[in-house]
Amino acid sequence: MKKAIFAILISVSALTSCKMMNKGQNTTQNAAASKLSGNWELNYITGVRIAFNGLYPESKPNININAALNELGGNTSCNSFGAKLEVKGSKFKVDLSGPMTMKHCEGEGEMRFLEMLKKVDAYTVDGNTLTLMMADVPAMKFTKK
Numbered sequence: 852m853k854k855a856i857f858a859i860l861i862s863v864s865a866l867t868s869c870k871m872m873n874k875g876q877n878t879t880q881n882a883a884a885s886k887l888s889g890n891w892e893l894n895y896i897t898g899v900r901i902a903f904n905g906l907y908p909e910s911k912p913n914i915n916i917n918a919a920l921n922e923l924g925g926n927t928s929c930n931s932f933g934a935k936l937e938v939k940g941s942k943f944k945v946d947l948s949g950p951m952t953m954k955h956c957e958g959e960g961e962m963r964f965l966e967m968l969k970k971v972d973a974y975t976v977d978g979n980t981l982t983l984m985m986a987d988v989p990a991m992k993f994t995k996k
Contacts, residue, residue, distance in 0.1 A: 884918035886976040887938065891916065891993035898990075899963050906960035914968075914993065924949075927964050929956035934968075943974040943983060967991055 893912040895903065907928045914925035916936065923936040923945055933949035945968050971983040971990050979995040 884938070887918045887974065887981070888916050890914075890996040891981050892996050893964065893991060894994050895992035896963060896967055896990070897985075897988070898967070899959075901959070906958065906963060908958075912960070912964045913996070927956070927961040929961045930954050932965075938974075941973050941975065943971055945969060945971065 891914050893907070893914075896906070899906060910926075910928045912926060912928045914923055916923050918936065918938050921936050921938070923934045925932060930952040932947065932951040935946040935949060937944040937946070947965060947969055967985070967990050968983075970985050972986065973984040975982045975984070981993040981995065982989050983991040983993075
């Protein structure tokens with residue numbers, strides 16, 4: 852009888868501690884989603900030999916992240932788009948198979964922006980700066996709007 856009661860108590864405490872751990876993880880994930888979510892304007896992109904203002908002479912690309920719903924949308928400085936977003940910890944993956952307007956865009960700014968957005972694999976948020984990383988190297992930087 853004592854063994855049965857002891858086994859039940861151990862089971863209940865294990866289940867309770869698992870629930871408490873999940874609540875802690877959810878709180879951490881919610882805090883990260885809160886930092887990441889919002890409107891962001893591009894101010895740096897790597898790997899381009901053209902000056903940033905030459906790539907985006909009229910308007911800068913921007914993204915709008917809703918991490919809680921795994922959604923990312925925005926504007927390439929020419930066309931608007933919608934995408935799916937996968938965020939796990941500091942990992943960041945964009946699926947650009949969503950809808951996109953199809954205006955003709957001068958220059959290579961839009962192409963470079965979309966290519967880089969497909970390649971990023973992680974992120975950091977420091978104050979009002981979102982940095983999207985590619986293999987631990989900053990690839991794109993955004994300012995919160």
